[in-house]
Amino acid sequence: xxxxxxxxxxxxxxxxxxxxxxxxxxxxxxxxxxxxxxxxxxxxxxxxxxxxxxxxxxxxxxxxxxxxxxxxxxxxxxxxxxxxxxxxxxxxxxxxxxxxxxxxxxxxxxxxxxxxxxxxxxxxxxxxxxxxxxxxxxxxxxxxxxxxxxxxxxxxxxxxxxxxxxxxxxxxxxxxxxxxxxxxxxxxxxxxxxxxxxxxxxxxxxxxxxxxxxxxxxxxxxxxxxxxxxxxxxxxxxxxxxxxxxxxxxxxxxxxxxxxxxxxxxxxxxxxxxxxxxxxxxxxxxxxxxxxxxxxxxxxxxxxxxxxxxxxxxxxxxxxxxxxxxxxxxxxxxxxxxxxxxxxxxxxxxxxxxxxxxxxxxxxxxxxxxxxxxxxxxxxxxxxxxxxxxxxxxxxxxxxxxxxxxxxxxxxxxxxxxxxxxxxxxxxxxxxxxxxxxxxxxxxxxxxxxxxxxxxxxxxxxxxxxxxxxxxxxxxxxxxxxxxxxxxxxxxxxxxxxxxxxxxxxxxxxx
Amino acid sequence: xxxxxxxxxxxxxxxxxxxxxxxxxxxxxxxxxxxxxxxxxxxxxxxxxxxxxxxxxxxxxxxxxxxxxxxxxxxxxxxxxxxxxxxxxxxxxxxxxxxxxxxxxxxxxxxxxxxxxxxxxxxxxxxxxxxxxxxxxxxxxxxxxxxxxxxxxxxxxxxxxxxxxxxxxxxxxxxxxxxxxxxxxxxxxxxxxxxxxxxxxxxxxxxxxxxxxxxxxxxxxxxxxxxxxxxxxxxxxxxxxxxxxxxxxxxxxxxxxxxxxxxxxxxxxxxxxxxxxxxxxxxxxxxxxxxxxxxxxxxxxxxxxxxxxxxxxxxxxxxxxxxxxxxxxxxxxxxxxxxxxxxxxxxxxxxxxxxxxxxxxxxxxxxxxxxxxxxxxxxxxxxxxxxxxxxxxxxxxxxxxxxxxxxxxxxxxxxxxxxxxxxxxxxxxxxxxxxxxxxxxxxxxxxxxxxxxxxxxxxxxxxxxxxxxxxxxxxxxxx
Numbered sequence: 007x008x009x010x011x012x013x014x015x016x017x018x019x020x021x022x023x024x025x026x027x028x029x030x031x032x033x034x035x036x037x038x039x040x041x042x043x044x045x046x047x048x049x050x051x052x053x054x055x056x057x058x059x060x061x062x063x064x065x066x067x068x069x070x071x072x073x074x075x076x077x078x079x080x081x082x083x084x085x086x087x088x089x090x091x092x093x094x095x096x097x098x099x100x101x102x103x104x105x106x107x108x109x110x111x112x113x114x115x116x117x118x119x120x121x122x123x124x125x126x127x128x129x130x131x132x133x134x135x136x137x138x139x140x141x142x143x144x145x146x147x148x149x150x151x152x153x154x155x156x157x158x159x160x161x162x163x164x165x166x167x168x169x170x171x172x173x174x175x176x177x178x179x180x181x182x183x184x185x186x187x188x189x190x191x192x193x194x195x196x197x198x199x200x201x202x203x204x205x206x207x208x209x210x211x212x213x214x215x216x217x218x219x220x221x222x223x224x225x226x227x228x229x230x231x232x233x234x235x236x237x238x239x240x241x242x243x244x245x246x247x248x249x250x251x252x253x254x255x256x257x258x259x260x261x262x263x264x265x266x267x268x269x270x271x272x273x274x275x276x277x278x279x280x281x282x283x284x285x286x287x288x289x290x291x292x293x294x295x296x297x298x299x300x301x302x303x304x305x306x307x308x309x310x311x312x313x314x315x316x317x318x319x320x321x322x323x324x325x326x327x328x329x330x331x332x333x334x335x336x337x338x339x340x341x342x343x344x345x346x347x348x349x350x351x352x353x354x355x356x357x358x359x360x361x362x363x364x365x366x367x368x369x370x371x372x373x374x375x376x377x378x379x380x381x382x383x384x385x386x387x388x389x390x391x392x393x394x395x396x397x398x399x400x401x402x403x404x405x406x407x408x409x410x411x412x413x414x415x416x417x418x419x420x421x422x423x424x425x426x427x428x429x430x431x432x433x434x435x436x437x438x439x440x441x442x443x444x445x446x447x448x449x450x451x452x453x454x455x456x457x458x459x460x461x462x463x464x465x466x467x468x469x470x471x472x473x474x475x476x477x478x479x480x481x482x483x484x485x486x487x488x489x490x491x492x493x494x495x496x497x498x499x500x501x502x503x504x505x506x507x508x509x510x511x512x513x514x515x516x517x
Numbered sequence: 518x519x520x521x522x523x524x525x526x527x528x529x530x531x532x533x534x535x536x537x538x539x540x541x542x543x544x545x546x547x548x549x550x551x552x553x554x555x556x557x558x559x560x561x562x563x564x565x566x567x568x569x570x571x572x573x574x575x576x577x578x579x580x581x582x583x584x585x586x587x588x589x590x591x592x593x594x595x596x597x598x599x600x601x602x603x604x605x606x607x608x609x610x611x612x613x614x615x616x617x618x619x620x621x622x623x624x625x626x627x628x629x630x631x632x633x634x635x636x637x638x639x640x641x642x643x644x645x646x647x648x649x650x651x652x653x654x655x656x657x658x659x660x661x662x663x664x665x666x667x668x669x670x671x672x673x674x675x676x677x678x679x680x681x682x683x684x685x686x687x688x689x690x691x692x693x694x695x696x697x698x699x700x701x702x703x704x705x706x707x708x709x710x711x712x713x714x715x716x717x718x719x720x721x722x723x724x725x726x727x728x729x730x731x732x733x734x735x736x737x738x739x740x741x742x743x744x745x746x747x748x749x750x751x752x753x754x755x756x757x758x759x760x761x762x763x764x765x766x767x768x769x770x771x772x773x774x775x776x777x778x779x780x781x782x783x784x785x786x787x788x789x790x791x792x793x794x795x796x797x798x799x800x801x802x803x804x805x806x807x808x809x810x811x812x813x814x815x816x817x818x819x820x821x822x823x824x825x826x827x828x829x830x831x832x833x834x835x836x837x838x839x840x841x842x843x844x845x846x847x848x849x850x851x852x853x854x855x856x857x858x859x860x861x862x863x864x865x866x867x868x869x870x871x872x873x874x875x876x877x878x879x880x881x882x883x884x885x886x887x888x889x890x891x892x893x894x895x896x897x898x899x900x901x902x903x904x905x906x907x908x909x910x911x912x913x914x915x916x917x918x919x920x921x922x923x924x925x926x927x928x929x930x931x932x933x934x935x936x937x938x939x940x941x942x943x944x945x946x947x948x949x950x951x952x953x954x955x956x957x958x959x960x961x962x963x964x965x966x967x968x969x970x971x972x973x974x975x976x977x978x979x980x981x982x983x984x985x986x987x988x989x990x991x992x993x994x995x996x
Contacts (some may be wrong), residue, residue, distance in 0.1 A: 031885070076908075076985050078992045079915070119885065141911070145902035152722070152896060155943070159951045160881070167951050171943055178901075178939050180934040189915050 011071050013085040013136045016095060017129045019049055020102070022235040024125035027118050039110060040120030045125055046106050049132075050099040060092055062490050064399050065498030067138060075142070081198050084138040089495030090265055090346070093488060098135070098355045100477075101254045102128045104470050105247040108361055111466070112246065112368050120161055124247060127153040128193060134210060135262065140188045140198045144181070147259070151177055154248065154256070162243040168242035169236075176236040180226035184267075188218035193273070202218060204270045207507045210278065217275035220268045227260030231289045241309035242373070246364030249305065253312050253356035258349045261319045265342075269323065270503035276327060277506075283324040288428045290317025295435035299442070304363045304373045307443055308356060311399060314432060315352045315407075319345040321429060322414040325421045330500060335445075337420040342496050345415025349484055351398075351406035354481070358395040358474040359392050362388070365467055366447070370456045373445050379453030384460040389448045391463075391471040396444040398478045400437035406481035458502050526583050526590050529570045529598065530638055536562035537631035537972040544624020552624055556613055559627035560606065563634070567602040570595065576639040576827075582644055586706040589644035592994040593844070597771050604763045604851050605634045606968055611750065611859045612756035612889055614963035618867040621667050629666070630760065630785075633659035637764050641771030646695040646705040646780075649772055653691070653736070655704050656768060657684045657733065660761050664753040676752025680695055681743035687735030694728030697721050698780075710780040712731060726784050729776055730791050737769050739829065741796035743822045750818035751872070758814060759858035763851035770847045773832060778840065785835055789922075792829050797930060799826030804937040816941065817857055820898060823938055824850050830931060833924070834916035837995035842912035845991040849897075849909045856973040858896040859885060863961040863970055879954025887960065888949050890974030897977040900935055905981040908988065910935065 023045030027038050061068060067086030075083040087095065105124055113120045130153070133146035151174055158170035192198040195206045208216070226233045237257075241249050269276050276283075291314050298310035322345025331339035364383070365388060367373055382389040398405035401412075411432065418426040452458050463471065481488060524531065536558065544555040573590070581593030616626055636656030643649040661684065665677030699705055701721035702713035714722055731742065738746040750758050777788050803823025810816035828850065831843030864871035864880070864887075871877070881888040889983060895907030914931060917924045961967070980986055 028885075028889070076988065078985070078988060079912075116885075145907070148902045148907075152892075152901065155946070156950060159947065167947055170951075171940070171947065174943055175940055179936050182936060183929070185911070186914065186918075186925075186928050186932055189911070189918055189928075193915065193919050236893065 010055070012052060013060075013069050013087065013132070014071055016049055016056070016099070016132045017054070017085075017136065019129070020045055020125040020132070023127035024122040024129070027122035027125065030118060032116045032118045035117045038121060039106075042106050042118075042121035042125060043103075046099070046103045046128070049128065050103050052502070053096045053099050055093065056087075058088075059098065060491065062089070063494060065089065065494040070107070070138070074141075076091065079141075080192075080196065081141045082139050083142060084199065085133075085136040087136055089271075090262065091517040092491055093346075093350050094135045094255070094262060094341070095132050096138070096198065097258075098128060098131045098255050101250060101353065101357055104357065104473065105250050107470055108250070108364060109245070109247045112364070115161065120245075123153040123157050127157075127251065131251075131259075131264065134259055138200055140187040140192065140200050140203065143200070144185055144188060148178075148181060150256070154252070157248045158240060158244045161245040162248070162420070164243075165239070168241040172236045173240040176226050176233065180223035180233070183219040184223035187216045193214065196285035200266065200290055203267075204503065205507070206270070206271070206508055208211060209508060211270040212277050213275035213508075214278065217268060217272040217279060219257045220263065220272070224260040224268065225286075229260065229313060230286050230317070231294060231313070234290070234294070237313060238306045238309040241312075241360075242258060242303060242305045246360060246367070249360040249364075250357045253308070253360060254353040256318055257312060258353060261316065262324070262325055263356055264320065265499065266348075270499060273327075273504040274506050274508055276324070276504065277331070280324045280327040283475055285321060287317040287321035287324065288425065288460070290314055291321065291432050292428055292435070295432055297432040298439040299435065301439075302375055304443060304447070305360070305367075305376055306373075307375075307439060308363065308399075310351065310357045311436065311439060312356050314436070315348065315356075315399075318411055318414050318429065318432065319348045319352075321345070321425070322348065322410075322417065325414075325418055325425065326500065327504065328421050330418065332421075332506065334420050335500065337417045338494055338500055340413050341417030341421075342494060342499065343489060344410045344417060346492050346496070347406070347488055348410030348411075348414065350488060351410050351478070351481060354474055355395060355398045355405075355407055358391075358471070358478065359399060361467075361470060361474070362392045362395060365463060369460055372456075377454070378457060378496045379450045380448075381456055381460060382448045383452050384457060385462045387468065388463050388471075389414070391442065391475060392448060394475055394478065396440040400440040401433055404479070404482050406478050406483060406485070409485045435469050435479055436462055518769060522584060525573065526577075526581060526588065528573065529566050530642075531568060533562060533566055533631060533635040533638060534585075536566075536633060537628050540624060540631060541628045544628070551617060552627075555624045556609070557628050559631055562631055563602050563606045563609070566638075567599060567606075569603065570598045574599075582708070586708065587645040588642055589707075590642060593644045593759065593771065593774060596844070596848075596990050596994055597767055598638055600767050600848050600851065601634060601637045601641070601764055604767065604855055605630060605760070606759045607855050607859070607973060608756060609764065610866045610965055610969045611759060611855070611862050614961055615754065615756050615862050615865070616666075618669065619754070623666075626663070629659045629663050633663065633760070634764065637768035640768040643775060644707050646699065646707075646710075649775060650688075650692060650695065652768070654688065656765055657688070657736075659710070660684075660757075660765065662861045663757045663760065664749060666757065667754045670752075670754075672752040673754060676749045679752075680744050680749045681892055683735065687732050690728050691732030694725045694730075694732060697725035697728065701725065707775055708779045711782055715780060721782070722784060723787065723980070726781060726788060727791070730788055733769065733773055733776065733954040734795055736765065736772070737825045737828075739820055739825045740802045740822060743799070743802070745817045745922055746822055747818040750821070751812055751815045755814065755858055755862045755870070755872070758809040759855050759862070761932065762817070762854045762858065766825075767851050770828075770844060774840065777832070777847035789833055789835055793927065794834050796826045796829035796833060797927070799823060799829070799907055800934040801826075801929055802932045804941060807941040808937070811874050812872055813861060813869060813874050813877065813945070814858075816874070816945070817854065820938070821854065823934065824898070827931060828925065830913040831916050832926070834913070834920040834922070836916060836920055838919060839913070839916035841988075841991040841995045842909065842916040844994065845912055845988050848987055849905050849990070852973070852976060853894055853897045853906055855954055856890070856970070856977065857898070859966075859970045859973055860891045860894065862889065863966065866958070866961070869958070874945065874948055875955065877948045878952040880949040882958060883954050884960055886971070887974075890971060891949060892946055893974050895942040895945050897981070899939045901939070902978045903981045905984060905987075906977070907981065908984040912988070921935075931960065
């Protein structure tokens with residue numbers, strides 16, 4: 007229906023752009039950076055026709071591309087997007103422009119290759135969201151680890167080697183079991199297409215094993231308690247751009263995996279273990295929230311707050327099963343949508359917060375809260391933006407952070423008062439850790455000489471902040487376009503996706 | 518009264534034999550500096566051998582068994598032979614600058630490589646126990662000499678000694694197993710053995726199988742018959758390591774197929790059990806022991822042991838899918854391992870063997886291009902997509918899951934050990950990319966080596982994106 011293979015372009019333009027930068031080497035950093043910026047802006051521009059051409063009334067895959075890849079195994083290069091994938095792809099392209107702009111002057115060690123790594127990663131991340139074939143999905147999913155491994159390891163902080171190895175091995179550990187599950191189902195269904203796996207009937211014990219294989223892969227990525235420990239390390243050591251991509255996109259892949267794989271492929275197991283998932287989510291919200299409160303390092307604090315916020319997403323997803331069985335369809339929808347909006351919103355907010363820390367770090371070379379104080383005196387503009395994002399992080403109404411959390415809490419109320427009660431503690435905890443950090447860093451008297459010498463943000467940094475502020479406020483005040491995109495897919499997931507599929511008969515009731 | 522048999526089928530082997538002799542004689546009489554002529558002759562032999570085999574393969578449609586049943590030319594032999602030629606060609610390109618600088622440049626080197634290659638060719642086309650043994654011995658005898666080719670190095674001699682003793686023991690195992698099988702079946706021809714086995718419960722077959730599997734495991738370096746691998750890999754001159762790490766492995770696949778699958782299909786459940794034990798131990802010990810290695814050649818040796826374990830998974834599946842997966846695995850492994858040793862050769866120079874992990878420090882800063890080549894190679898070994906090494910792993914796991922033998926646990930075990938393996942390869946990536954360089958010495962400057970090494974490295978990515986280029990043939994062979 008569309009002449010241009012938009013999704014392929016979104017995947018391959020950045021990858022080839024990245025390879026071009028690698029070939030160019032570092033003889034002319036200015037040129038490399040310009041190319042990187044052009045490539046990322048072009049891919050972002052390609053999202054416009056994607057958005058315009060997207061039909062919000064259907065849950066079917068759109069912009070479908072299909073080509074045989076490995077015919078002997080029935081593995082295909084097949085791409086397509088629905089309401090879940092489209093916002094993620096746009097978010098990816100948007101974040102990448104910010105990352106490239108943010109790293110413009112900051113990265114001194116071979117900037118060309120830094121940008122190249124990010125561009126390659128952008129292509130692979132778009133691939134993850136667009137893949138309709140499970141093996142293709144896995145290839146993108148794993149391939150992404152390598153550029154990130156290098157980004158943290160080369161351009162990271164002092165303890166970067168430990169952090170990047172931990173990051174790689176944790177994620178690899180999770181995903182190999184997913185691979186076994188995918189192969190198993192691929193053989194059963196004689197097809198590796200994700201859609202065919204959705205309609206594959208499986209007994210509960212098999213579903214449970216597959217559910218846990220997926221859980222391992224996605225929980226590490228989200229990350230959920232108790233496999234979250236790699237994230238603070240990775241975030242702290244990663245360069246600002248790396249943290250932004252980790253928080254804004256890579257974490258979302260875990261939750262994306264839940265809605266694309268775990269919930270529709272193993273719905274009966276998901277019902278069986280939804281209580282476990284809810285408990286883990288609530289632990290993330292409450293316990294990790296408390297942990298965030300105790301952090302001395304700004305990046306670590308934001309990293310823990312990310313885990314807490316992602317807990318909301320998984321909570322929103324997995325209360326849906328209980329709500330559906332009790333007939334609260336609207337509430338289930340609300341919970342799912344809340345989780346999805348939280349994914350997008352957290353993408354903006356966490357990216358903004360990491361960029362704020364980056365702005366400070368580039369000047370003072372410290373992330374310790376104790377090294378700051380009274381920054382507002384020297385950087386008023388920065389303080390204003392930081393204020394907005396800290397407020398958004400604590401879920402202030404009017405910012406995008408509020409919308410998702412509110413919807414999830416609302417839905418949780420219908421399921422169980424205590425779920426909602428515990429989830430709602432985030433409003434207190436989130437405000438505490440965000441604003442307390444803000445207070446210690448920004449307010450008060452000028453703490454030391456380094457703060458005394460601070461200069462406010464330059465054009466480039468301000469531009470990045472303005473863009474993010476628009477997003478945070480825009481979706482906070484008017485989330486309707488986002489809801490609209492996702493609506494059909496959410497309804498479809500609830501009505502068809504998560505129906506029991508223990509027996510052949512039930513499968514394919516609606517399609 | 519006397520009829521000359523049609524020798525076209527045997528053309529490749531005859532040609533290689535002649536060329537090996539020509540190389541030897543040419544080197545004796547033509548005294549050019551750098552032995553360029555010998556080198557070119559040897560490479561010509563490989564290229565033409567490739568061409569001839571390819572033509573022969575296109576002309577022959579069905580599997581042909583000839584020379585009183587002792588020789589077979591089928592799809593598998595064709596693909597394996599082509600792979601052997603390619604690998605040997607790459608190894609020779611890598612060898613030349615190395616032996617040039619170290620004064621082990623003698624015509625014999627090329628001659629020995631040609632003889633070893635000839636042995637490998639005979640092995641994959643063997644259709645009787647005797648031909649198998651002939652090919653095997655030709656291959657290994659030439660390899661012993663190659664390992665010892667650095668005469669002044671005590672490491673090299675020690676490695677050759679170990680290799681020889683272990684190899685001789687393995688050959689003895691093989692031969693004993695063969696004699697038992699012959700005793701029971703009264704024939705040495707593969708097809709007839711299979712027929713003779715049907716319906717008998719003779720203990721001799723079982724005994725023969727055990728000894729032959731042990732011999733095969735010795736040659737492959739599967740745990741617990743792996744002891745020689747690390748020492749030989751480390752002690753041999755690096756290009757020789759590249760050779761014995763690749764070509765004999767390809768040939769060994771042919772040998773396994775002939776002995777286990779074609780000659781002893783009725784004992785499948787028996788050899789499958791043995792292979793499971795070998796595979797699990799190899800994957801486990803290979804990957805875990807590799808973690809603590811500081812010598813990169815030794816590290817790659819343990820990685821080779823682990824890879825043999827994965828390779829065996831496909832054989833364990835015991836289906837055509839499994840065999841083609843194993844074949845795919847071994848071909849990809851050969852290509853990858855050659856690239857790995859290629860980088861090591863590339864970074865070494867006379868008086869400085871780049872063989873510890875520390876020598877790779879800061880390669881990214883010294884030469885980003887070759888650091889990426891090495892990165893692609895090791896990521897391929899780790900089985901990370903989109904590099905080529907991912908696909909054979911996927912294939913063997915798939916074959917195991919698909920085999921209807923309740924082997925899901927084996928797939929999970931394989932995956933767990935591949936995580937351990939990932940750590941091993943990440944260590945190499947870590948020193949290359951994250952550590953500061955200790956020297957800024959020039960890297961190898963030989964042009965042909967640069968080109969071939971770059972192509973070899975890029976193949977990791979290119980073939981990874983289009984795995985059907987190799988996989989298609991592997992599947993077709995067993996279809």
